[in-house]
Amino acid sequence: DTEVTQTPKHLVMGMTNKKSLKCEQHMGHRAMYWYKQKAKKPPELMFVYSYEKLSINESVPSRFSPECPNSSLLNLHLHALQPEDSALYLCASSQESIRGQSNQPQHFGDGTRLSIL
Amino acid sequence: KQEVTQIPAALSVPEGENLVLNCSFTDSAIYNLQWFRQDPGKGLTSLLLIQSSQREQTSGRLNASLDKSSGRSTLYIAASQPGDSATYLCAVWRGFRETSGSRLTFGEGTQLTVNP
Numbered sequence: 523d524t525e526v527t528q529t530p531k532h533l534v535m536g537m538t539n540k541k542s543l544k545c546e547q548h549m550g551h552r553a554m555y556w557y558k559q560k561a562k563k564p565p566e567l568m569f570v571y572s573y574e575k576l577s578i579n580e581s582v583p584s585r586f587s588p589e590c591p592n593s594s595l596l597n598l599h600l601h602a603l604q605p606e607d608s609a610l611y612l613c614a615s616s617q618e619s620i621r622g623q624s625n626q627p628q629h630f631g632d633g634t635r636l637s638i639l
Numbered sequence: 640k641q642e643v644t645q646i647p648a649a650l651s652v653p654e655g656e657n658l659v660l661n662c663s664f665t666d667s668a669i670y671n672l673q674w675f676r677q678d679p680g681k682g683l684t685s686l687l688l689i690q691s692s693q694r695e696q697t698s699g700r701l702n703a704s705l706d707k708s709s710g711r712s713t714l715y716i717a718a719s720q721p722g723d724s725a726t727y728l729c730a731v732w733r734g735f736r737e738t739s740g741s742r743l744t745f746g747e748g749t750q751l752t753v754n755p
Contacts, residue, residue, distance in 0.1 A: 564728055564745030580741055612682050623670050623732045623742060625690065630682030
């Protein structure tokens with residue numbers, strides 16, 4: 523069992539829908555990450571939060587909106603997505619980061635598999 | 640732009656064999672390098688993290704080395720077991736002075752199969 527919990531595990535949505543992905547950890551980690559992973563490809567970093575502040579946004583389209591309401595929770599709000607946004611979305615956390623870059627091992631959730639119709 | 644290459648793309652070995660996975664990167668201005676494993680349909684599991692000032696890290700049957708000047712890292716797995724079957728990924732964080740491009744770059748991975 524993973525210590526980083528992601529919900530839902532699967533999500534199917536239309537291009538006009540609004541939905542949110544959720545990520546939760548109770549390890550006291552102060553850095554949290556969102557990744558996007560397409561099939562047979564490595565993950566791509568999207569966002570990094572460090573001490574509940576957004577520290578890295580890797581030029582992600584505004585239809586993806588991250589939120590870190592507290593040190594244990596990380597959300598990814600989705601709106602007006604495109605079919606090419608279908609992917610596995612992974613959340614991770616680590617003990618700390620310096621300027622958003624992890625210098626501690628990251629712990630990953632099992633992801634949310636997102637399909638856009 | 641940082642490029643990370645992993646060789647081989649796939650590897651199949653009999654149980655008990657020692658093996659080496661390779662990772663190379665084009666920009667030596669890195670902050671650290673991490674090795675992960677990923678099982679099908681799962682997230683990533685961090686195996687070893689090497690800071691840019693370090694040369695190697697060990698955990699159990701795993702040993703990772705880093706030669707920053709030549710842009711290379713290796714992951715050595717001793718006495719391989721069927722449970723080691725997974726995709727192994729290396730990833731590098733860029734140095735703080737780098738302001739353009741992605742801060743974290745993964746290689747394409749090596750798919751390892753250990754046969755009983």
